[in-house]
Amino acid sequence: MRIAVIGGGLGGLTAARALVGAGFDAHVLEASPRPGGVIGTSSVDGFVREHAASSFLGGAAHGALALCEALGVPVEQASPRAKRRWIFLDGKLRALPSNPLQLVRSDLLTWRGKLDLLREPFREARAGTDESVHAFAARRFGAEAARAIVAPFVTGVFAADAHDVSLAAGFPRLAALDAQGGIARGLLKQAAKGVVRKVTGKGAASGPRGMFAPRGGLGTLIDRLAGELGDRVHTHRRIGELAATERGVRVDGEAWDAAVLAIPAEDAIGLVPTLPAVAMRLAAFHRAPAAQVYLGFAADQVPLAGDGFGFLVAQGEDLRVLGVVFESTVWPDRAPAGQVLVRCIFGGSRDPDAAGLDDAMLIAQATRDVGIALGARGVPTHASVVRWSRGIAQYPVGHRDHVRAAVAAARSHRIVLAGADYRGPGVNDLCADGDVIVEELRSWT
Ligand SMILES: Cc1cc2nc3c(=O)[nH]c(=O)nc-3n(C[C@H](O)[C@H](O)[C@H](O)COP(=O)(O)OP(=O)(O)OC[C@H]3O[C@@H](n4cnc5c(N)ncnc54)[C@H](O)[C@@H]3O)c2cc1C
Secondary structure (H helix, E strand, C coil), X not given: CEXXXXXXXXXXXXXXXXXXXXXXXXXXXXXXCCCECCCCEEEEXXXXXXXXXXXXECCCCCCHHHHHHHXXXXXXXCCHHXXXXXXXXXXEEEECCCCHHHHHHCCCCCHHHHHHHHCHHHCCCCCCCXXXXXXXXXXXXXXXXXXXXXXXXXXXXXXXXXXXXXXXXXXXXXXXXXXXXXXXXXXXXXXXXXXXXXXXXXXXXXXXXXXEEECCCHHHHXXXXXXXXXXXXXXXXXXXXXXXXXXCEEECCEEECEEEECCCHHHHHHHCCCCHHHHHHHCCCCEEEEEEEEEEEEHHHCHHHHCCCEEEECCCCCCCCCEEECHHHHCHHHXXXXXXXXXXXXXCCCCHHHHHCCHHHHHHHHHHHHHHHHCCCCCCCEEEEEEEEEEEECCCCCHHHHHHHHHHHHHCCCEEECCCCCCCCCHHHHHHHHHHXXXXXXXXX
């Protein structure tokens, strides 16, 4: 089968790679001069900037780590100095506890909040209809932990309000643990299985844990993926129309056996005016805009940025930034010697207007916010902005039902939906999604 993969972001590239590996004749049609979509890495004044995703977790069976290994992309693990995570809550940075002892000592929750959290294992399991992450967190951990810990964490992934994110679609592992009796119990069971596996050598190993990135940035993974696909990647090919034929599809007039639609759903709507049922289903998906401000400082201007991964901002604080990543602490070679690089993320569905501010306003806001949270002094040595109007895929309550309906509508016209809008927005999700797309196409033949 000759397959047109429309869109050469990570979703399109991993789909095409999986299809070619399974014997399909797949070609990527990408509008811009370079593949990768929002993902890319650039170097300015010796500061290495990630344009979107910067890392992924190990431990996923068909995730990015496995793909990097298959492509021969060298990876590095996040620095041990990046272990600590911070939450900006009630006007100051507070360390996120990573074990029960730290929780007892933490100033992130009151005693009442801590006791509420510790009651989690004794609360009833719940499975069934979807709910928001906030509803889940308040029910299992108590209102304080929901606000102080879970909501900022949700912002870190979706740049969204936790009330607006589906537990089942956004955090399926938590939903599964909830259904099986609770989070603490489930984690204990998993830890026990790990010990048994270590002692007996039986059971599937899940690969190395921790946070990883390709050496030199995620742009390296895109380059290798596109390099492997070679002349199957066609850049400067903005597709204007996708139509159905009796035995396949037509892409800008050219006949193909099927199409993989791997562009943001909101853009895809305009491609299918002759397929109103598909267009109607695609309207359920949305990507929130995001703007990132990169600030460089002399290391002694901002000593706190040398300790930890970064911080997330709880809702209702006097900072506009959603979160800040201490890039050069996580990946030490991303700033010139004696300098640090921080990445400040604005916008998302929590504050979409912020992503529309002009560069000077965003840089001023980021400098102010970093000054308040980290005590950064003086003028940054570097400041630049990267922004995306279609930034971060949003998964509201009911998302999985929307995906099922959209996939079925597309299938009836020999179209497969791919990319961040559907089965997971993260790098690991998109790497694993290629197999799902192959299965979908095989199921038609
Ligand atoms: C700021 C930010 C930070 C992130 N951080 C992380 C992280 O740390 N870890 C993580 O796992 N994930 C992260 N993500 C999420 C992840 O990077 C994205 O979800 C993912 O890269 C999206 O890939 P995609 O292929 O679905 O879409 P895109 O990257 O948007 O690619 C779509 C492609 O389609 C092309 N296109 C559009 N219209 C047409 C057309 N008509 N014809 C042809 N081509 C077209 C576009 O040019 C683009 O190349 C982050 C995202 C953002 C925005």
